[in-house]
Amino acid sequence: MFPLFEEYNWFHRIGVGYPQIWYIILFWVFAFGSCLGSFLNVCIWRIPRGESLSKASSHCGSCNTPIKWYDNIPLVSYLVLGGKCRACKQHYSMRYFIVELICGTLFTLAVLSAGLQKQPMAISAFNCIAIFYAVGIAWIDAEYRIIPDKLSYPVILAGLILSCCFPEVWGNAETTWLTALGFSAASGAFPALFLALFAIAGKLIAKKEVIGWGDVKYILAAGVLTGLPGAIFSLFFASFSGTVYGVVCGLISKRPLKRTSIPLGPFLAAGTLIWIFAGNFIWKLFWFLKLN
């Protein structure tokens, strides 16, 4: 299994003697991802409504019956109950299933891709948080037009703490935790500051909100977790694809779409996800094109 890993790295090392162990590890990564997806569903529902996340266990949104633990197993319960409440048979949104499936799948792919690209193992932890955040923001911003601080701040804090714990991600084995913390903070602060100036200039000159503060915090979080190139890529990708989307929508509906009526969150999130899985490739392509 995994004959691709000729070179000696952690991904290969863990499988030595018993490569099948990776089936078990990846299964648990998937299970863990879908559990976090389940928690993300709670965030997507409660944060825009101003409800507390620490509040008592989940209950049916229709009949208010508390949901038993065995009806709350990610993916499995949705399939067993056919997406309906056990008590009142009310249909639940497909979102619950989709978000759990996306998180489980992308977490698994994040670990696999870190191994394939011979990156430090801890990079998967950064990427999993970034995936969790990006999926949540894409959904909340598309539905409610907000990028909530309640999701952004804990994610930024988690990224900074992770950087202190795994400094090798920001350099090499000799990188100290303080250097890593500096790199991580600067990678977020630099593009966020740039975007903030843009937002202020828009307010002063154009007298309208060209960039939301939520977008600024998103870029801060993206930089802290995926580095400066990752944050810049997300920003460029979002500006480009958001504009294309706006133009296409304008052509279809035959009336000009207001710039502010397009939520940037889903496009920023798509940029982050592309960077996580194809960043190394994009980075090499960038330098290749620059040098030739």
Ligand SMILES: [Zn+2]
């Ligand atoms: Zn119910």
